[in-house]
Structure formats: C-alpha cells, structure tokens
Amino acid sequence: MYAYDELDRTLINERVEEFRDQVKRRLSGELTEDEFKMLRLQNGVYLQLHAYMFRIAIPYGTLSSKQLRRLAHVARRYDRGYGHFTTRQNIQFNWIKLAELPDALADLAEVGIHAMQTSGNNTRNVTSDQWAGVAPGEIEDPRIWSELLRQYTTLHPEFSFLPRKFKFAITASAHDRAAIKIHDIGLRLHRNAQGETGFEVLVGGGLGRTPFIGKTIKPFVHGRDILSYVEAILRVYNQYGRRDNIYKARIKILVHELGIDKFAAEVEDEWLAMRDSALTLDDAVIEEIRSRFSYPSYENLPHMPEELKKAAHDPLFERWRKNSVFTHKIQGYAIVTLSLKPVGGPPGDATAEQMDALADLADKYSFGEIRVGHEQNLALPHVAKRGLPALWKALDKIRLATPNVNLVSDIIACPGLDYCSLANARSIPIAQELTRRFANHDTAELIGRLHINISGCINACGHHHVGHIGILGVEKNGEEFYQITIGGRADENAELGVLIGPAVPYGEVADVVEDIVEAYLALRERPDELFVDTVKRLGVGPFRERVYATR
Amino acid sequence: MPLVKNGMIATDALIHVPDGAELPGDGAVLVSAARFLENPEALLQRAGKTGVIWPNNRDVDDLVPFLDRLAVVALVFPTFRDGRAYSQARLLRERHGYDGELRATGQVLRDQFVFMLRAGFDAFEVKKESDAGAFALTSKRYSVFYQPTGDGRLTALHRRMQQRHSESAGQ
Numbered sequence: 001m002y003a004y005d006e007l008d009r010t011l012i013n014e015r016v017e018e019f020r021d022q023v024k025r026r027l028s029g030e031l032t033e034d035e036f037k038m039l040r041l042q043n044g045v046y047l048q049l050h051a052y053m054f055r056i057a058i059p060y061g062t063l064s065s066k067q068l069r070r071l072a073h074v075a076r077r078y079d080r081g082y083g084h085f086t087t088r089q090n091i092q093f094n095w096i097k098l099a100e101l102p103d104a105l106a107d108l109a110e111v112g113i114h115a116m117q118t119s120g121n122n123t124r125n126v127t128s129d130q131w132a133g134v135a136p137g138e139i140e141d142p143r144i145w146s147e148l149l150r151q152y153t154t155l156h157p158e159f160s161f162l163p164r165k166f167k168f169a170i171t172a173s174a175h176d177r178a179a180i181k182i183h184d185i186g187l188r189l190h191r192n193a194q195g196e197t198g199f200e201v202l203v204g205g206g207l208g209r210t211p212f213i214g215k216t217i218k219p220f221v222h223g224r225d226i227l228s229y230v231e232a233i234l235r236v237y238n239q240y241g242r243r244d245n246i247y248k249a250r251i252k253i254l255v256h257e258l259g260i261d262k263f264a265a266e267v268e269d270e271w272l273a274m275r276d277s278a279l280t281l282d283d284a285v286i287e288e289i290r291s292r293f294s295y296p297s298y299e300n301l302p303h304m305p306e307e308l309k310k311a312a313h314d315p316l317f318e319r320w321r322k323n324s325v326f327t328h329k330i331q332g333y334a335i336v337t338l339s340l341k342p343v344g345g346p347p348g349d350a351t352a353e354q355m356d357a358l359a360d361l362a363d364k365y366s367f368g369e370i371r372v373g374h375e376q377n378l379a380l381p382h383v384a385k386r387g388l389p390a391l392w393k394a395l396d397k398i399r400l401a402t403p404n405v406n407l408v409s410d411i412i413a414c415p416g417l418d419y420c421s422l423a424n425a426r427s428i429p430i431a432q433e434l435t436r437r438f439a440n441h442d443t444a445e446l447i448g449r450l451h452i453n454i455s456g457c458i459n460a461c462g463h464h465h466v467g468h469i470g471i472l473g474v475e476k477n478g479e480e481f482y483q484i485t486i487g488g489r490a491d492e493n494a495e496l497g498v499l500i501g502p503a504v505p506y507g508e509v510a511d512v513v514e515d516i517v518e519a520y521l522a523l524r525e526r527p528d529e530l531f532v533d534t535v536k537r538l539g540v541g542p543f544r545e546r547v548y549a550t551r
Numbered sequence: 552m553p554l555v556k557n558g559m560i561a562t563d564a565l566i567h568v569p570d571g572a573e574l575p576g577d578g579a580v581l582v583s584a585a586r587f588l589e590n591p592e593a594l595l596q597r598a599g600k601t602g603v604i605w606p607n608n609r610d611v612d613d614l615v616p617f618l619d620r621l622a623v624v625a626l627v628f629p630t631f632r633d634g635r636a637y638s639q640a641r642l643l644r645e646r647h648g649y650d651g652e653l654r655a656t657g658q659v660l661r662d663q664f665v666f667m668l669r670a671g672f673d674a675f676e677v678k679k680e681s682d683a684g685a686f687a688l689t690s691k692r693y694s695v696f697y698q699p700t701g702d703g704r705l706t707a708l709h710r711r712m713q714q715r716h717s718e719s720a721g722q
Contacts, residue, residue, distance in 0.1 A: 005711070007695045007707040007710060007711065008695075008707070010694060010695045011693070011695040011697070011707075014692060014693050014694065014695065017692070018662075018692055018693075021689075022662065030681065035631075035660065038631065038632055039662055121632065151697040151707065151708070152697060152698060154697050155665075155666075155693070155696075155697065156697075156698055157637065157665070157666040157667075157669035157670050157698060157700055158634070158637040158638055158641055158666075158670055158698075158700070159634070159637075160634065160637075160666055161631070161632055161633065161634025161637065162634060235638050238634060238635060238637070238638045239635055239638050239639075243633060243635075273646065274646070277699070278699035278706070278709075279699060284712060284715075285708050285712060288708070288711050288712060288715065289708075
C-alpha cells in the first residue's frame with residue numbers, strides 16, 4: 001500500500017474545498033449547468049437518467065480495508081447501500097444527491113480516496129495489474145510507477161482540458177491483466193540489455209466508436225525519462241488533437257490520421273526539447289516513492305499446509321480453489337479472486353454489507369489489502385494458504401465465493417440503459433440472463449475460459465470489442481438490438497472482435513450466445529483449445545452459419 | 552470584462568484595435584495576430600507598446616522572433632474546455648523565455664486561475680465580476696503541486712526530498 005503523506009492529504013482536502021465552492025455556486029445559480037458540467041465532470045460527477053452518478057478512483061486497483069469500509073459508509077449514508085465496480089478500477093454510486101456530494105468527498109478524503117479526474121477531458125485514473133506486487137515473474141512492482149504517474153497527472157496545469165479523455169494503464173508482467181493495448185497510453189515495464197528498467201510505450205489504443213489496438217511508439221523509454229516522454233505525448237495531443245468533432249477527438253484518431261511514424265517523430269522533437277528538465281526522475285526520487293509503499297511481512301510457510309490437504313476432500317471447496325485461487329510469488333501464499341458475478345446479479349455490484357465484511361476478512365487473511373481488477377472482480381492479494389478453507393466459508397456466506405472466475409458467466413458489463421443516459425440498450429439484464437443460462441458449474445468448466453463483454457452503447461464502457469464474445473446494444477426503430485462480435489481479447493495479444501452478422505433483438509441474445517458456445521464445443525480441436533483460439537483458427541464463418549441458419 | 556493583473560483588478564492600458572480600424576498615433580495597442588504579422592516592424596516601431604492576440608490554433612513559433620519587443624501576448628480560450636493555450640503559455644514562458652505580460656482571454660473562470668498561473672499567465676480578462684473579485688482567494692486555493700512548471704512553485708516530490716535531507720542532516 002502507498003501511504004499518503006501530509007502533502008498528498010493537503011492536496012485532496014484542498015480539492016474537496018474547491019469542489020464544495022463549485023457545488024455551492026451551482027446551487028445558488030451563480031454557475032449555469034453548462035459551466036458546472038465541466039467542473040463536476042472533472043471530479044467524477046455525471047448526470048444520469050435518474051440522479052447524479054459519482055465515480056471514485058481506486059488508483060491502480062489497490063484498496064486498504066479502512067478505505068473499503070469508508071466506501072461502504074458512503075454507499076450506506078449517501079446512496080442506496082451498494083456500489084458498482086467498473087472496468088477502470090473505479091467505483092460508482094448511482095443515487096447521490098448533489099448537495100451531499102462535498103460531504104461524501106470529505107469523508108473519503110479522510111482515508112485518502114478522491115474522485116479527481118474520474119471523468120472529463122483529462123488524464124483519468126491510472127490503472128494497473130490487480131496482481132501488482134504479488135504476481136510471480138513480475139519485472140518490479142508497477143504501482144511505484146503508477147503512483148508517480150498518478151501524482152504527475154493529478155490537477156496537471158497544462159493537460160486538464162484536453163481534446164478528450166485520456167487513459168493510462170501499466171503492466172509489469174508478461175501476461176497483461178491491465179489491458180494496456182486498449183488505452184490511450186499503455187506502458188509495459190521491462191528491462192533493456194543493460195538491465196535498466198524502462199517502458200515500452202504504446203499509444204493510441206482505445207475502444208468506443210472507432211476502436212484501435214495501441215501501437216508501439218517507443219520500444220524503450222528509461223524509467224527516469226518516463227514523465228518527460230509522457231508530457232511530450234500529451235503536449236502534442238493537446239495542441240493537435242481534433243476538437244471539432246467529439247467522436248474524432250481521442251488521441252487514437254490523431255495517431256491514425258498522422259500515422260504512427262509521423263506522430264512518433266512529432267513527439268520525439270518535442271521530447272528532445274525538454275527531456276532534461278525538472279521532470280527527470282532521479283533514483284532518489286523514485287526511491288522516495290518506493291519507500292512509502294508498505295509490504296506485508298510474509299512468514300516462511302509450507303507450499304502445501306495441512307489445512308489445505310484436509311479441505312481437499314470437500315468438492316465444493318476444491319471447485320472454488322481451482323477456479324479462484326492463483327499462484328503468489330511467495331511460497332505458502334495465494335492470490336484469491338472474488339467474483340462479483342453471482343448468478344442473476346448485476347456484474348460488478350457490491351453491497352455495503354459485503355464491503356464491510358470483506359474489509360474484516362482482508363484484515364484477518366490478507367494484511368488488510370484488497371484489489372480491484374478491470375474484469376469487475378475483487379481480489380485478496382496475500383492470503384496464507386492455510387487460511388484458504390476458512391476464508392472460503394466466510395466468503396461464501398457473503399456471496400463472494402462464486403466459482404466462475406474467467407468462465408462464461410464472469411461477464412463484464414456497463415450499467416447500460418438501466419442507469420446511463422448515453423445508453424441505447426440494457427446491459428445488466430442481458431448479463432443476468434446469461435449467468436442463469438450458464439449457471440451449471442460443470443458446463444461452465446467444460447466450456448473453459450470465455451470472456452463475455454457487454455456494452456449498452458457504442459461508447460463501449462463494457463469493452464465489447466475485446467470480449468471473446470462481445471455484445472453491443474444498439475437502437476433500431478425504438479427497439480433494443482444487439483450486435484455480436486467474437487474473437488476479441490484484451491491481453492498481450494489484444495485483438496478486436498469480428499461481427500458475426502446482423503444485430504439480434506433483445507429476447508434472442510442469450511439464445512445466440514448459447515448457439516455460439518455450442519458451436520465452439522463441437523468445433524474445438526481438443527478440450528483445452530480456448531474459445532478464442534478456435535475462433536482464431538476457423539474464423540467467424542462456422543459461428544455465423546450456426547447462429548443465422550435458423551434465424 | 553474586468554482585467555486582473557498582479558492579483559488585482561486593474562485598468563487595461565491597451566486599446567483593442569479591431570482589424571481594419573485605424574491605429575491611434577501613439578498609446579499601447581492590442582491587435583490580432585493576422586494584423587500584426589502583416590507588418591510587424593511597422594507596429595513595433597510605433598511610440599506605444601504592442602500587444603498581440605494569438606489564436607490557439609497557430610504555432611507560437613511564428614511569434615518567437617518578436618517576443619522581446621512585445622509588451623503583451625494575449626492567448627485565447629474560446630471556451631474554457633479548450634485547453635490549447637495552456638501549452639502555448641508554457642512554451643512561451645519556459646522554452647522561449649518570454650517575460651512580458653501573458654494574458655488569458657476568452658472564457659476565463661475562477662476555476663482555471665491556478666492552472667493558468669502555473670502555466671505562466673499573469674493577467675486575466677475575467678468573464679464574470681464575481682470571479683475577478685474572488686481572484687485573491689481562489690488563486691491561493693492550492694498549496695501543494697505535483698508537477699514542475701516554469702512558475703517556480705516547488706513540487707511535492709521536491710519538498711519531500713528537501714524534507715529527507717533536512718531530517719538526515721539533523722541526525
């Protein structure tokens with residue numbers, strides 16, 4: 001965990017007071033809604049269908065138990081008792097009252113949580129691997145760099161009014177859990193031939209109306225230069241990104257229109273003019289940030305404790321362990337993923353009671369730490385394996401032990417038309433229906449890893465383009481229709497899914513997905529050929545035939 | 552539209568001269584970039600001071616040869632959502648060493664003052680009277696800054712390093 005110092009605390013308190021003044025001016029009529037709109041967006045406040053929605057940052061997906069309890073408090077006191085974890089390591093509350101927002105922010109600021117730049121045309125919450133610092137084989141903990149970037153991007157005086165929103169993601173593992181290739185800037189930590197730490201920098205990835213996979217702009221930028229290099233990219237974008245058309249304003253369009261080589265040359269020119277500036281990070285500065293991350297004092301524990309051997313006789317425990325427990329870099333410890341996708345539930349939602357109970361479990365079993373992943377699940381990152389059986393029982397009681405992690409019912413979905421004023425169609429009921437269809441665990445396990453992503457409109461908050469099966473809600477003559485893509489993925493081999501055919505009506509979506517899955521089961525070469533690999537081998541043809549033969 | 556300069560409401564010493572209108576014989580003037588670039592020498596040789604309104608979609612490089620003879624550069628925020636002039640301001644101050652008045656014009660609200668000061672602006676044509684009146688208060692709203700810019704404010708990283716040094720020196 002990163003511990004805020006007095007400076008960090010002062011800054012977020014100052015931000016709360018500024019926002020309090022902005023809300024006061026809006027309520028008194030001194031600010032028009034148009035003027036207030038950009039100001040509230042800078043602080044994560046959207047106007048949704050029914051109420052204001054409040055989005056809070058969970059930088060690089062790390063939460064302390066104390067912070068999680070405070071989120072529960074906000075859910076209970078200012079909202080309707082639950083929150084929604086998003087695909088960008090944020091949490092959203094859907095029923096907040098404008099007049100109470102400053103107080104909610106002040107409560108959160110006490111535990112070092114803020115909502116700065118969780119919306120608006122600025123640099124958004126910096127996201128990272130939810131297994132940062134505990135994944136085996138990591139280059140180093142990417143959260144050090146994420147925190148440096150969080151500070152650098154927070155209230156940036158030059159880049160708070162960009163042409164459009166701007167998202168960073170960082171990974172330090174060969175397997176990318178942070179989806180860096182679909183971000184405006186993706187950073188992959190690696191070492192050069194001299195053993196120095198730096199970044200492969202990708203630029204111009206993003207989904208939405210015009211999806212692109214990010215392109216490598218520079219294969220290696222030394223760690224000490226990363227802020228100046230990022231500043232060069234942002235400066236070129238701020239000046240030349242399109243502002244005439246909101247749909248063409250993201251950096252991906254600028255990169256696409258100029259071409260990556262020309263864009264890279266512009267950035268290089270800018271960078272060379274300012275790389276030796278106050279932005280250069282010397283070792284002492286990096287060390288200073290590193291020193292404020294605390295790590296658990298791990299014990300020397302056996303790989304296979306007695307408690308685990310004993311529990312292996314319980315098939316339900318074993319089912320959960322095989323599905324939700326992952327290898328930790330320290331022997332005797334495990335990473336536990338907590339599915340927020342119970343059968344019939346809205347993906348990513350957690351109640352205040354669940355949050356409080358989980359905070360207690362984190363204290364007992366995970367050194368007080370919780371992680372949030374872009375798949376809209378949570379994780380306990382440092383669980384001693386001997387505690388797994390007891391933890392499982394406790395998680396099951398609060399409905400956080402659904403053993404469907406990475407399976408077909410582990411669905412990513414945006415809030416859709418149930419909440420969102422941008423949506424064309426509902427997402428949540430589609431997800432709920434699919435979890436019911438695939439509720440049988442043995443079937444789900446037989447199918448294997450399969451990611452379904454659902455967005456209720458073209459803005460793609462549910463990342464449908466990179467779902468193994470992507471579902472996009474559209475509106476046709478006042479009715480909800482859904483376009484289905486297959487073969488997308490968001491990892492290190494990121495690809496955009498391919499449309500299988502004409503959109504289908506709301507009532508047929510679950511049937512179509514079942515058809516696709518059945519086709520896959522019949523077509524796969526062997527049981528461990530994943531859905532996405534079968535699609536890659538065969539293309540969409542056989543799936544299209546299966547789906548449309550009878551429609 | 553009130554002008555805030557050096558932290559206080561001030562009277563504008565410059566006369567805005569629209570394109571096509573005749574220049575006064577002497578006295579300070581503010582003209583458009585297009586008019587200025589038509590004949591910069593003629594303007595700069597006048598008795599009065601010269602200021603230029605520079606649009607936010609034109610490279611500031613074109614202005615660089617004249618910077619040391621300009622009294623005012625006015626950058627434009629057509630709406631406060633359009634942040635191009637922040638980059639122009641930093642480039643003028645930090646890369647090209649411009650040290651005359653740097654004025655923010657257009658939709659300038661109190662909520663931008665800190666960003667603008669940090670980017671190098673020192674004069675503000677503020678849209679609302681109430682915001683101009685609130686300048687002193689709002690411009691001091693923040694005491695912690697994460698990014699280094701040319702404004703000389705110490706960054707959080709810098710202050711932490713100083714703190715470390717003073718702590719270790721005291722041991």
